[in-house]
Amino acid sequence: MDKPKPKAPVQSGTARSSGAFDSGAGSRMKRAGDWKYDIGSMGPPLERGAIVDGFVLEKRLHQGGMASMWRVSRVDAEGKPTAVEGEPPLIMKVPRIKGGEDPATIVGYEVEQMIMPALTGHHVPKYIARGDFTRQPFIVMEHIAGDTLRPRLEEAPLALDEIAEIGVKVANALHDLHRQHVVHLDVKPSNIMIRPDGAAVLVDYGLSRHEHLPDLLEEEFSLPMGTGPYMSPEQVQFIRNDPRSDLFALGVMLYHFTTGERPFGAPTSVRGLRKRLWIDPVPPRALRKDCPPWLQEVILKCLEVQPDKRYQTAAQLALDLQQPDQIVLTRRAERMVRSSQWTRLKRWFFALGAEPAEAAAPSATEVLNRSNIIMAAVDVDNASPELLDQLRETVRRIVLTEPGARLACVSVMRIARIGTDALTDHTGKSLHVKQLVGLKHWARPISKSLNLEDGRLTFHVLEAPDPADALVDFARRNQVDHIVMGARGVSALRRYLGSVSSTVVAESLCTVTVVRASAPDAVPAEPVKQATPSDGIS
């Protein structure tokens, strides 16, 4: 028998006619218990030209089951335009609430109104204003031009490089969201838009969970919340605070874009949803002959039932998708058929009643903190042996304390600013390989002592005219959390070339540790006078 049982009997009359479960593109699955209070009447339906709280409705852009979208602009009391300098084009989202019968829409709207103002950055629509339920509920936000990724599903299977590109963009957006302590919990193509500059924007926070804000949905519904095809196994089991749920949903998207099919179909019952706890999807390579093993590795890793077996952060997923040749292939990459009946039976048996405790699920902050990307910038050609040793030992200690961390070893091969005259293709290639070999040799003791052969270690030789710029740019693109690098030390070379490390320290967005080899002939510094309680501290 399926567990958990719905806490309240499934109602038939009060929920939306689309039913409790989403069959794919439509509305979400949510169902409430008793609906006791009426929200006040919403007045006449909104029409073009109406003014709501200083915004004039210009054009209805979309009419959905849950909400309508209006293009709006600011006006004063007389209806004259009052533009705010630098403000993007605006859109107003107005929920469709049918009298007192639609708690799903109302609570979802409360959640979105609570979370959106707390979000910032390029990967969310800029929040402008909100109106509450006592008058006219709405949210005004930045209008992101263009369409969602939804229509692209019709074109699936997509080209391989495009799938990887979408994956990187969405993963970067998710990582940014997770860093803001929010798990989206409804990642799907219709909730993702792409800005003209290529950045993905996540929309619709009606099911999201903010780690530091009350979860209004937690007690509201007695059935799992999410969109059927995309819901993670833990969401099916009522866990709402694990950022890795979003990576599962992204895996479902990538699977669909790769094969043209949904990995778990579009179930319409709790029983159907729970099947993903023990039945694994058909391996993508069985459906698409040219699907490379690395892509199957990535997708099936995202779709692991246990969150601990998935990518731990979206940044780690993005890192892999940008370096397919660095992905360590496991048995996942080779699979061509589903698990046997016997394996599924075993999983089904263990899934029975195996409900994860809420307390055991780590928060967004915990998962991100223990799954950092550490970047070791190693000047294998020029650094002194002492410095290389010291750098290696420092990196080893940092990785040792963070069992979930990934280590990216990076070196920069300087090339001329214009043209490649100094390096013919041939010599360029061999120099590149030589640096890569040097880098791997440098990292070998760390890899051996910490068992990093399982895909946690990658190597990157960057070709750039300016090492500092290249390192800062790599760290930013790959969402690196911590750069560890050596300082050149006091030398004529540094005076001549400038300090790479000081530029990286100044310009990086993340933590930077600069390592020095111990200098035996250094003059001891003046001892610092220690303050005593009599100095006024007590």
Add this chain to the structure above:
Amino acid sequence: MNREMTKIAVVTDLHANREAVEAVFAHARAQGATEWAFLGDFVGYGADPAWVVDQVREMVEAGAVAVCGNHDEAAVIGSTPQMRPEARMVIDWTRAQLDPTQLDFLAALPFQVQRDDVLYVHANAFAPSQWEYVQGRADAVRSIHATSCHYTFCGHVHEPRLYHLGATGKAGDFSPTPEVAIPLPGYRQWLVIPGSAGQPRDGNPAACYAIFEPEAQRITYHRVPYDHESAAAKIRAAGLPERLAARLAEGV
């Protein structure tokens, strides 16, 4: 015009802890607090009841809200034979520290105060003078049902907590993260427990209080580290029970 937004500093369970109260006042002023509300238990446990009462009385004269707590009531009435010996000893000591005007101030405190859409009460809204604790969702719902206000602030419980009741009749509770502004939209009912300033009990010795912004409809719980060693030393010097001194260092 950019009118200054109201920021109400809500402080409760001060418990005669001068060091904690000074730190909370300084912190709240630095946050730009424009109004003050005190949810009772100004005395009891700590070594500075007279100083705390004087401070609060001054602020009430300047417009602050203050309600009566069970410790304040006990200080006014005096100990009774039914009390445990330790409690009786603390109450008698506290009462001896207060002059008649200070006792009159405590005696005149109301059990609850409603201002606009906000109810201030020490223990709960369903029986303010009976001192029952709001210890879970059921108690919180009972209290919320007893008022028409959208916002209830209460103390008595020393651990910070936030309860809410939605239009669907479903209640939720939340352990607030300090220093994070939490929206409290007015179409839900909220019960805010800022946590004790003078005797925190959630394992963190830093003093608790909260700032409520009614126009912006949001609350921020704060934790303020203070010199609890001095506060404990005064409790010991006054001859009050050692347990009351020791717990301040651990926040238990």
